Amino acid sequence: xxxxxxxxxxxxxxxxxxxxxxxxxxxxxxxxxxxxxxxxxxxxxxxxxxxxxxxxxxxxxxxxxxxxxxxxxxxxxxxxxxxxxxxxxxxxxxxxxxxxxxxxxxxxxxxxxxxxxxxxxxxxxxxxxxxxxxxxxxxxxxxxxxxxxxxxxxxxxxxxxxxxxxxxxxxxxxxxxxxxxxxxxxxxxxxxxxxxxxxxxxxxxxxxxxxxxxxxxxxxx
Numbered sequence: 561x562x563x564x565x566x567x568x569x570x571x572x573x574x575x576x577x578x579x580x581x582x583x584x585x586x587x588x589x590x591x592x593x594x595x596x597x598x599x600x601x602x603x604x605x606x607x608x609x610x611x612x613x614x615x616x617x618x619x620x621x622x623x624x625x626x627x628x629x630x631x632x633x634x635x636x637x638x639x640x641x642x643x644x645x646x647x648x649x650x651x652x653x654x655x656x657x658x659x660x661x662x663x664x665x666x667x668x669x670x671x672x673x674x675x676x677x678x679x680x681x682x683x684x685x686x687x688x689x690x691x692x693x694x695x696x697x698x699x700x701x702x703x704x705x706x707x708x709x710x711x712x713x714x715x716x717x718x719x720x721x722x723x724x725x726x727x728x729x730x731x732x733x734x735x736x737x738x739x740x741x742x743x744x745x746x747x748x749x750x751x752x753x754x755x756x757x758x759x760x761x762x763x764x765x766x767x768x769x770x771x772x773x774x775x776x777x778x779x780x781x
Contacts (some may be wrong), residue, residue: 561584561585561586561587561593561596561600561602561604561606562577562584562585562586562587562606562658563586563587563588563589563590563593563596563597563605563606563607563608563611563616563619564588564606564608564611565588565589565590565608565610565611565612566584566608567588569718570586570588570679571586573665574586576621576662576666577666577669578771580666582669585602586673586688587615588612589611589612589613589637590611590612590614590615590616590618590619591614592612592613592615592621593605593607593611593612593614594619594623597619597623597628597745598623598626598628598709598713599709602630602661602709603630603631603673604630604631604632604669604672604673605623605631605632605633606633606635606669607619607620607628607632607633607634607637609634609636609637609647610634610636610637614758616634616635616636616647617647620634620647620650620652621633621650621651621746622636622733623651623732624650624651624715624716625653625717625733625734625753626713626717626718626734626735627693627712627713627717627720628713629633629693629694630643630645631653631654631675632651632652632653632654632670633652633654633655633656633668633669633672634647634652634655635655635656635657635658635660636656636657636658637657637658639651645760648728653672653675654672656668658685661677661678662675670763674721682694684716684719684720686688686718686719686722686766686777686779687780687781688700688759689719689766691712691716693716693717694762697714698712698757698760699736700762700764701762703733703761703762704758705757705758706748707757708753710735710750710755711715711750711754711757712718713734713735714731714735714750714751714754716777717731717734717735718776718777719777722776722777722778722779723776723777723779724776725770725773725774725775725776725777726774726776727738727773727774728744728747728774728775729744729780731747731774732744732746732747733748733776737748741761751767751775754767755767764781765778765781766779766781
């Protein structure tokens with residue numbers, strides 16, 4: 561996916577990458593890019609740093625907080641170590657500074673795709689609950705647990721930081737985005753969905769509510 565607000569550049573990149581054998585989707589602002597990246601299945605995200613609605617760094621942060629590990633190659637007009645270091649710390653995989661050589665860009669893309677295909681999937685474990693961050697498959701013991709994309713993102717956040725209390729606002733920002741116009745009810749609904757899948761069939765109560773504070777995943781259950 562290409563997230564670039566300069567429409568002519570985005571379309572030129574899409575045309576060039578199609579000629580190289582890639583299938584591409586386009587987004588022209590950060591919010592649209594974040595939505596598509598969360599809902600779709602992409603091998604790589606080409607992400608501009610300076611975007612309307614939400615910056616590339618914010619998009620990168622939200623994706624990583626949601627447990628999405630798709631390789632991110634950032635495009636930036638800024639030339640400096642500080643911004644690149646910040647991006648890498650937030651989860652970007654590589655940077656290309658504008659103006660760039662198209663041949664170099666394609667080479668960087670292919671390198672990240674090879675690296676991504678060689679990644680060893682991270683298996684998160686909390687008690688006998690497991691989550692594969694590559695296949696997005698969950699199981700408790702030997703029983704497979706099917707998850708929707710939102711349920712996966714929510715469970716991934718809990719399993720990356722078990723026993724930590726997460727407020728409804730934190731969960732809403734991380735999984736639905738800070739621009740979400742709904743209220744906290746959507747968080748409560750998805751907490752209930754998760755409990756119906758990871759706890760109730762196994763007679764567990766691992767997803768704990770702390771009234772007025774938030775939720776946590778109890779690693780001792």
